[in-house]
Amino acid sequence: MTEAIPALRLEGIVKTFPGVRALDNVSFSVMPGEVHALMGENGAGKSTLMKVLGGIHRPDEGRIIVNEKPVVMTSPLEAKAKGIVFIHQELSLAEELSVAENIYLGELPRKSFGRVDWKTLYERTNAILKKLRVGFDAKARVGDLSIANQQMVEIARALTVDAKAVIFDEPTASLTDAEKVVLFDVIADLKAQGVGIIYISHRMEEIFRITDRISVLRDGQYRGTLKTAETNEDEITQLMIGRKLDLSRNAIHHELGDVALKVEGLSCGTFFQDISFEVRRGEVVGFYGLVGAGRTEIAETLFGLREPTAGKIYLEGQETRIHSPADAIARGISLVPEDRKGQGLVLGMNCRDNMTLPQVDDLKAGPFVAEGSEIAIFDQYRDRLDIRTPGWKQLVGNLSGGNQQKIVIGKWLSMHPSVLIVDEPTRGIDVGSKSEIHNLIRDLAAHGYAVIVISSEMPEVLHVSDWIVAMFSGRIMRTFTSDEVTEDNLIQAISGITPDKAA
Structure with a gap:
């Protein structure tokens, strides 16, 4: 033959x-x-x-x-x-x-x-x-x-x-x-x-x-x-x-701090309605749901990209209004967007300039940007996040997906936010880099950040979250702690099935 x-x-x-x-x-x-x-x-x-x-x-x-x-x-x-x-x-x-x-x-x-x-x-x-x-x-x-x-x-x-x-x-x-x-x-x-x-x-x-x-x-x-x-x-x-991964479910190993972000009855037109939740320092809250459930729109509203039509936002116990990303950044909210290449990075710029882009005005010495300060920031977060690149001059577009994501995260961490929102943190990223990003998210929580993670992947949201918000058609169906959530009740919730109907 x-x-x-x-x-x-x-x-x-x-x-x-x-x-x-x-x-x-x-x-x-x-x-x-x-x-x-x-x-x-x-x-x-x-x-x-x-x-x-x-x-x-x-x-x-x-x-x-x-x-x-x-x-x-x-x-x-x-x-x-x-x-x-x-x-x-x-x-x-x-x-x-x-x-x-x-x-x-x-x-x-x-x-x-x-x-x-x-x-x-x-x-x-x-x-x-x-x-x-x-x-x-x-x-x-x-x-x-x-x-x-x-x-x-x-x-x-x-x-x-x-x-x-x-x-x-x-x-x-x-x-x-x-x-x-x-x-x-x-x-x-x-x-x-x-x-x-x-x-x-x-x-x-x-x-x-x-x-x-x-x-x-x-x-x-x-x-x-x-x-x-x-x-x-x-x-x-x-x-x-070349190694085994730890894919066990997350467990809390540190003390939680005060409530960093509280949302009451937040609505935005037809995108989502009557959303209420809170995030404490040291805590990861996961948002899970099908496409069109309203998760990303909530993140965009908290970051000032959308105007809410109802509801209140509290930061560190004080009611605040956020009308633009500049407002959000000034109040300590940062967003790692779902589309890192289209919204989170300038692919034709180098690693250093991408990481320091939001704070260029603060790094100026007279009319010029202080290059030494920029390089110091890049070096700090390259080491902290283990960003693998030959140096700061490397174009971001030449990095792997996992390292690009770390550049975006480093950019916002260098602004010292109190609330970090990460939308689809590992989309298009390989299994090894996923594990690194998950460990990074947990480590940020352990260092006192309040973290919101939006993900379409059930194993991811189960692994990194302390508690999970399940959404369906613009509304919160149920919330779960990491101890009580199961794959079955999570799927039922994001499919619009209430506990009484499931029973």
């Missing part, structure tokens, strides 16, 4: 940047009709390997082989022409253009004299959108779509070419549960057509649901490939990080 030929193979790939060996003799292959997971901590080399495959980086050593033919990738367009399609985690869409124009950008069907064949363009696009079961059509402006629907436009691009291999990079990060089901159906269809799928995700439940094999990178080196059906999360985690 003839052995199957890989759809795509990388052999002995080496890539070095100044001071960093990002890839060290890495080999990887995906078979036709296979879903092959590529896993590793942030900074393990996954993104660099994919950029080599996509023609963004030229390898220092090694070969790329498509259908047993060595190829040289010089650009993403050339990669696509050879049947290698990328679905990026970071959206790369033109918001002012239509869905159809984005999907066929650079390949618009033409009529005589170079005119765009709009009828054909819309027909082709709507046929693809029908497969994805989305609620918008070819003529919709991309900028008017939700982030989740924009992600579906990215996915639609993969269906326009005769793909040999499709790379999905964290494709479900912005999708609802219903949209995930559609995505997995699309992947199953591509698999049935003999397309090789490379699936990059930190979500173990997805990896074990849809993949056939799992390959692991660590510190730029290949660590092994396992059949999904013959391994488990513990084995993959140890391959990724």
Whole structure:
């Protein structure tokens, strides 16, 4: 019997940047009709390997082989022409253009004299959108779509070419549960057509649901490939990080202080209504709920990004009004946003400037910023948070997701807040860095911070929280201490089921 030929193979790939060996003799292959997971901590080399495959980086050593033919990738367009399609985690869409124009950008069907064949363009696009079961059509402006629907436009691009291999990079990060089901159906269809799928995700439940094999990178080196059906999360985690993780539920090991933040009857239009809770110094309060439950909107209201329509906010026992982020910062409230790249960082700036951005005016010596003071702040929080970077001059956009998140946290800790709100603290972060962020959150509470954590991941909110606020449709359904909460009663609460109905 003839052995199957890989759809795509990388052999002995080496890539070095100044001071960093990002890839060290890495080999990887995906078979036709296979879903092959590529896993590793942030900074393990996954993104660099994919950029080599996509023609963004030229390898220092090694070969790329498509259908047993060595190829040289010089650009993403050339990669696509050879049947290698990328679905990026970071959206790369033109918001002012239509869905159809984005999907066929650079390949618009033409009529005589170079005119765009709009009828054909819309027909082709709507046929693809029908497969994805989305609620918008070819003529919709991309900028008017939700982030989740924009992600579906990215996915639609993969269906326009005769793909040999499709790379999905964290494709479900912005999708609802219903949209995930559609995505997995699309992947199953591509698999049935003999397309090789490379699936990059930190979500173990997805990896074990849809993949056939799992390959692991660590510190730029290949660590092994396992059949999904013959391994488990513990084995993959140890391959990724070289150690076991402590995933036990949180327990309080320190004294709680005074109430730092108290909210009474807070409402904001249709986003949330009649919200009341308090957070003490030394305490982590977790907010858990489905998409649209109002959790992020509460954080944005406390940070002055939204005006409340009713209710009161008390800080250190004093009623206060917050009309802007500047008000919130001045009163000791800081927000680590859900979208760290879009709202928390300036990716083209270096680490030092990102960390000191909110306090530039306070660091001025005359008309200039005191560079020595900025570097001192960066050095302090780099050491405290174990931020892994060659130095302060490194662009934040070049850091791993976990280290980017630490830069955002360090930025706000350097302002010495009394209340720290962290929205989706580990979204898009690998399992090892997740553990570090969780330990950091607990450590901040132990040092007297009042911390609010908003998370869509049940294990996370159970692990870090002293008590949990369960929300449904803009309202608090129940609150739980870490001792009384169970997965069952938490799921019932965020689904709108009250205790009497559950009984």
